[in-house]
Amino acid sequence: MDEKKLYYKEDSKNVHKYLTVTNIVVFFGVFSLFPSLINSFKFELSSFFAVLLIFLIWLFILFSAISLLKNAKKIREFYQSDKFWNIKNEIKGRADKCNELNDHIEELKTTFVSSGTKNLGKVEYKDSSNYNFKRKEWEKLKNTDEYVYQCSSTVCKNAQAQPFKYICKYFNIKPNEENLNRIEEVFNNFSAVEEGKKLLTAEEDEIMRKFVGKLPKFIDDKQYPRFKKRLGFKEINLSDVYYPRFKFLYVSAGGNSSIETNITLDLDNLSNFIEYLSEQIKFKKSIEGQRALMTPKLRAYIKERDNYTCQHCGISIKDEPHLLLEIDHIVPVSKGGMTCENNLQTLCWKCNRSKGSKISS
Structure with missing residues (x-):
């Protein structure tokens, strides 16, 4: 049909x-x-x-x-009507580009290092107590997510004071160069996600602004989302639920009280986590002093240095004001490349997507 x-x-x-x-x-x-x-x-x-x-x-x-x-x-x-289908055909090319960028953003959201916690198996628990205790807090113990650590109240409280230390200790993220590289990759990709969401929203708004005043009155605020969807735009997910969330959970023996320490690795926390890991690592002498940290400041510097222009295809924000630019390792980390100014370049999201883990020529 x-x-x-x-x-x-x-x-x-x-x-x-x-x-x-x-x-x-x-x-x-x-x-x-x-x-x-x-x-x-x-x-x-x-x-x-x-x-x-x-x-x-x-x-x-x-x-x-x-x-x-x-x-x-x-x-x-x-x-x-012909009016609607003329609009749909007129913007099809731009809508397809927006959808392609939307798919790319959703892919970037999946970048995260598994905590590596062990699967301890599944059990069936039955309470045959003669007393009718509700033990309502025990329901929380059924959460077997790998980012939830069931612990003592002391560990839970200490995690509030030293979140990064306790994430590393209890979620098996060892302070080493490999994990630092991975967390930097997560930060780099998540930064691109947040920039991409803003740029994509601005691009779609610019496209739609041309037609809003010409639409019938019955296409109101309630009808507008369906109108956009039928024009061919995919919905932009603006939520931040993709950020990794670590939880330290203590539930009392009686099941009547609990303590939670929740740590969300948003961009600020990821940036701070990168600095924390770098302070814990003893780098090899061969890279000590050469390696930089992937920070907001470094990302901004590389873009400015490259004049906000893709180093592969040459497109810049002058050509496309809502262009998503990403920071790429010329020699990928997986092939021994380092996070340093000489090994970083600005690429548009399409070139970066097609490059993957290849070494730039």
Whole structure:
């Protein structure tokens, strides 16, 4: 089924829904309310006014139902019109580019080093206590996520004071060069995600701004998301749920109290974590003094040094104001490359995506 027929089918469901509602309201008025209104003349005046009030409310509901029905028909007609399909065809190329960038951003969100905690197996627990304890906090112990560490209250409280130390100790992230490189990669990619979300939103807003004033009034704020979706735009996920979250959890033996220490590795914490790891590592003499840390300052410096221009294809923010630029290792870390100014370059997201782990020529 092509898109046009699919939209007609979807919109017809709404038309039939509001038509059914309107018929029910009319049926109630004709067969219940009108007879009651007529009969109320025979009784006290107060009864008449009570029924009259109900009648006025019924009229309001009826007109509302008819308005919704007319709106649904207009919407169905609009999505079948040449006006909508001309807009869709006009922006198809730009919408496809936005969707491609959106997919790239979603890929970057999956970059994180597993904590490496051990799978200790599954059990079935039954409480046969003679006492009817609710033990409500014990429900938290069912959380077997690898980023949750069940511990004593002392460990939980100490993790508040020294979060990075305790993440390393209890989530098996050893302070070594390999893990530092991986955390830097996560920070670099997550920084690109946050920049990409802003740039993508700005690009879509710029595209849509051209048509907003020309749209029918019934394409209101509620209808706008569906309008964008039918134009071909994928939804932009602006949430930050992709940030790794570590939890230290203590639950009392009786199950009546608990303590949690939650640590979210957002960009600020990742940047600080990188500095913490670097302070704990004894670097090889061959790279000591040469290696830099992947920080917001270094990322900004590399872009400025390269004049905000992709070093492969030559495109710059002058050509595309909403261009996502990323920082790339010329010689990948996986092939022995270091995080230092001479081994870093600015690439547009497309070139960086296609380069992968290859060495730049």
